[in-house]
Amino acid sequence: MKIELAESYGFCFGVKRAIKIAEENKNSTTYGPLIHNANEIERLKSDFNVALSENLESFKSGDTAVIRTHGIPKEELAILHERKVNVIDATCPYVTKPQQICEEMSGQGYDILIFGDELHPEIKGVKSYAMERAYVVNSADEVDALVLREKVAVVAQTTRRIEDYQRIIGKLMISHKEVRVFNTICNATFENQDAVRKIAKEADVMIVIGGKNSSNTKQLYSIALDGCMNSYHIESDEDLKPEWFEKKNYCGISAGASTPDWIIQAVIERIKVLSNS
Ligand code: SF4
Structure with missing residues (x-):
């Protein structure tokens, strides 16, 4: 055969980058799994003593927290900084981008539509950067149920299929005067x-x-x-x-x-x- x-x-660029950052920060703790691969997380623990904690409360002043490739919600990042935790950001730059777009477009009065999985850490993080009126849909069918204002800005989870994203944009174009589309698929x-x-x-x-x-x-x-x-x-x-x-x-x-x-x-x-x- x-x-x-x-x-x-x-391995993509963002994961390679995050692993390098973790390896350079021996004895640190990642907040949430650094990447979605249990075997690699185990290797970082055994070879570099990089631990994993899912509990925000476990981070104290002086600890080193490595932020996962998928990013974390804005409020949680603020708490870590307030507590004077040494924050090392391994968020993939392709994830930071939709976070910034949400913050900026939301500040300009746009409703934010995010195509992705509401429960996925990346989307929880991205959504947290919108000031208000941010909605998450998992498919074009879910768009019909939303009542959005005239001005809409749209971003997608980095890993989504472009064909599915196009379907969502197509629907919005029919019913809205202004649709700002950002191709955030990496x-x-x-x-x-x-x-x-x-x-x-x-x-x-x-x-x-x-x-x-x-x-x-x-x-x-x-x-x-x-x-x-x-x-x-x-x-x-x-x-x-x-x-x-x-x-x-x-x-x-x-x-x-x-x-x-x-x-x-x-x-x-x-x-x-x-x-x-
Ligand atoms: S956004 Fe792309 S480059 Fe970044 S971690 Fe995800 S798949 Fe990798």
């Missing part, structure tokens, strides 16, 4: 998505590697499924099942933006064993 990686996959997402779309058309089995709670991995998996019905989302080589590779000739592989290379390599080695390649 031929095993091939997508042309673009895995390039890493485009590149990995284009590459998985391409390889999934050819492959007869697709393996997408990444955390089950990783939004961009879920998107890659959904695109893989569009092109290849035998697509599987796994977190590590331990999730692989031998029957997936029976009578298959071409296995395509992609990985989410928080998936380290050592996990991808372990998956490839295991697939080789399972498929006798």
